[in-house]
Amino acid sequence: VFGYKEYDATEVSKHDTKEKRIWVTYRQGVYDITDFVEKHPGGENILLGAGGSIEPFWQIYGVHKKPEILDMLEEYRIGNLADSGDALKNTEDPYANDPVRHPALKPASLKPFNAEPPLKILAERFLTPNSLFYVRHHLPVPDPSPAEYALEVEGIGIEGTKTLTLEDLKTKFPKVTITAALQCAGNRRSEQNKIKKVKGLDWGAAAIGNATWSGARLTDVLAYLRVDCNDPRIQHVIFDGLDLDPTGKPYGASVTARRALNPGNDVILAYEMNGETLPRDHGYPVRAIVPGVVGARNVKWLGRIVLSEIESDSHWQQNDYKGFCPSVDWDTVDFKKAPAIEELPVVSSICDPADGSEVPIVDGKVFLRGYAWSGGGRKIVRVDVSADGGKTWCEAELVEQEKNTHHFRTWSWTIWQARVPVKPGQKEVELVSKAVDASYNSQPDTVEPLWNLRGVLNNSWSRVKVTLKS
Ligand code: MTE
Ligand code: MO
Structure with a gap:
């Protein structure tokens, strides 16, 4: 581990595609695993960690924590991760003291840091884990000491x-x-x-x-x-x-x-x-x-x-x-x-399957899962789904919802799922979801009339185009 070149986390984060080479870190090591990706038994999942630490993934996928895998990883070592203490000393960059993030968060911008988790895993849990919760900053992250706060x-x-x-x-x-x-x-x-x-x-x-x-x-x-x-x-x-x-x-x-x-x-x-x-x-x-x-x-x-x-x-x-x-x-x-936005309108999103993916048909049906939520405490009372772009509908099952809450004092989202029949012989379908809240507000069907210069308040039907596996 001595004699290696040192790289800081920002440098590592730039190497997140095959073109730019794929770097990951594990403990103090920096590894260029570009040539390993094709051999990875878990396939392209390894790319979730590209440009950052693979430790959070190994905590989830426990199979990696074996000596032979660590030995193999060492073959790809190109350097050491610079001590984060160095970053603290760097006073020129106001973002140098930002916290370390989960590598699965996909950044929309780095400074300030803004990132969302992979949509596909978002509706797998009722409570979003802290490390995967979207991050939206406008400025560098302050670091108040709890004693002085x-x-x-x-x-x-x-x-x-x-x-x-x-x-x-x-x-x-x-x-x-x-x-x-x-x-x-x-x-x-x-x-x-x-x-x-x-x-x-x-x-x-x-x-x-x-x-x-x-x-x-x-x-x-x-x-x-x-x-x-x-x-x-x-x-x-x-x-x-x-x-x-x-x-x-x-x-x-x-x-x-x-x-x-x-x-x-x-x-x-x-x-x-x-x-x-x-x-x-x-x-x-x-x-x-x-x-x-x-x-x-x-x-x-x-x-x-x-x-x-x-x-x-x-x-x-x-x-x-x-x-x-x-x-x-x-x-x-x-x-x-215009008034400042306070309560948000009712929304739903299909999280799984992903747009453009290929999905299996089981018993003539495709599986959908997503979230629904409305502002102002309005509980989700129904989620409608369609597998033909909104011509015919069926009702999704509300899998998890806050229990025993008042219809107008429900702050949490609802996780829903559905198995929607598809017509035999079809190759491509458009999956749609729309939620209904306790005020019987629902979602508008298209995004065009909602367009606004700041791109806010899009609560149109969630639409996902998929190919059906025959
Ligand atoms: N509060 C402070 N002090 N600074 C910020 O930049 N961003 C706001 C809000 N509170 C922000 C803030 C915005 S626009 C959003 S969407 C949420 O925090 C995001 O919260 P999260 O990062 O915990 O998901
Ligand atoms: Mo925001």
Whole structure:
């Protein structure tokens, strides 16, 4: 292991295709496995780890942890992974201190880091594992120390600025756990991009995840600070992050007081995700969880709460995350005209099979699985699926859903599956899903009329074209 050249993780991440050569890391070793890929018994699955560590995969696929496999890997060694301590010393790159990510997350951008998990595995579990949960950052990841962390609360009804430590949040208030899906407004933007280029990350359908979140209820914290949540002057609750833009202004957002100050809306200051300490990528040590509301308002690395008469003046509240008519372009857009997105519309996506794949027919039927969710706590009451582009339909089975929740207080998604009959002799079919929520809202059939310059709010039918195996 001595005498090898050192590579840092960024360099390794560039080698993720056969053309650029495929590098992976294992512990301190860097390996060029391009010539091994064809010999890999697990086929192209090995490419999931391209450009990063293969350890997370080996934890799932235990067969690898054998001496003979490690020996074989050593034959492909080209270097050592530079100590991550080096990255810390690099003060020029504000992203150098970003956390290490699961290699299966497919980046839509690296700096800031934005990535979604493979769609095919997303609906395999009701709770999305933390390491596979989509990541959406606008700025470098801050690194507050838990001992120094202090949440500031100020505004209407509070004298000066009150601060709460992480310890305060954990010990002074009951720990509340909710299950909630989080979805980026730009989920499925890539379908809008195909119609006409939009501004934004080219998200597939996996910029959504479902997790349990534990923390202090916002209304409990405010009651402790003796805030009157019915004070009519409070119209908006502003959340500011600790991630700062180059001018020193934080990422920020706000939600209406009507939502945030009603205990039944389960807004929490979360310090745990799926029972684990909140990961850095998801807002460590504390983030706002505003269930049923667009991802953008669920502010990570929460630094400040302001009770306010007006909305947050942040760029992301004022000049982004709003919907417009398809005819509005960047020359004519007036961001002041549209309300900030808060609740999201009902969605569903087919996660398996993948678009363009070849699928088997079993007993004359094809198998489909996916997720469905609606904003505002509206429970999914039905998912309809079709194997002929929407001419005929059948009802999917709702496999997993939060139990015993009110129809208008269901924050988590629904996993569904279906076996849909196909007409004999067909070679290619279009699979479709559309969900219905507790308000009987459903999804529009095509994406064209939904197109908007920012590529947000695409909740059209999920459509997947597949070839049938004969
Ligand atoms: N909070 C801060 N402080 N900074 C951010 O960039 N991104 C927002 C939101 N909260 C963001 C933030 C957006 S647009 C989304 S979709 C969600 O966080 C993503 O949360 P996740 O990365 O935990 O999936
Ligand atoms: Mo987002």
